[in-house]
């Protein structure tokens with residue numbers, strides 16, 4: 222019996238830009254992990270961003286795993302010398318954009334005051350098409366701010382002018398430069414503060430007395 226299982230492996234296949242990646246291992250977990258890593262590496266290469274070790278770890282990065290899994294077919298337990306049959310694995314034809322890859326893997330490292338403009342666009346390059354609107358996007362809430370102390374995300378539901386809402390920067394106490402914005406979510410406010418080059422998070426209750434917020 223052992224002899225038979227020694228000849229069998231878990232095989233799993235992905236397809237990116239018509240390139241086929243095949244991984245096989247003694248367990249479905251091992252083959253899946255190694256294929257996910259290969260897919261992520263391939264995606265990072267095509268988007269010109271650095272591959273990050275441990276990119277998949279933790280609940281915070283579920284969206285990364287989900288994104289990578291879109292490229293991956295069904296794992297099958299096969300004889301080691303069986304021919305690779307892509308149809309049998311139901312390998313999807315996933316279409317993606319460089320923008321999606323950059324945002325999936327780099328959104329929070331890109332989120333600095335320098336990269337966010339007065340209209341709420343997050344820029345990842347100098348080109349006019351190398352940006353995305355943050356209104357309607359979900360932001361991961363920093364752990365020290367969240368009520369559950371777990372992972373939370375909230376959608377940006379409004380963008381306000383910081384100069385009109387707050388008298389001075391809560392951090393450096395200077396006046397906000399023209400064009401500073403506030404990203405408003407249901408329970409939080411995020412200010413990409415150009416004055417002191419910091420991303421300032423506030424809880425909504427901190428600002429309840431101010432009616433200009435929403």
Ligand SMILES: [Zn+2]
Nearest residue numbers: 390393416417
């Ligand atoms: Zn400041």
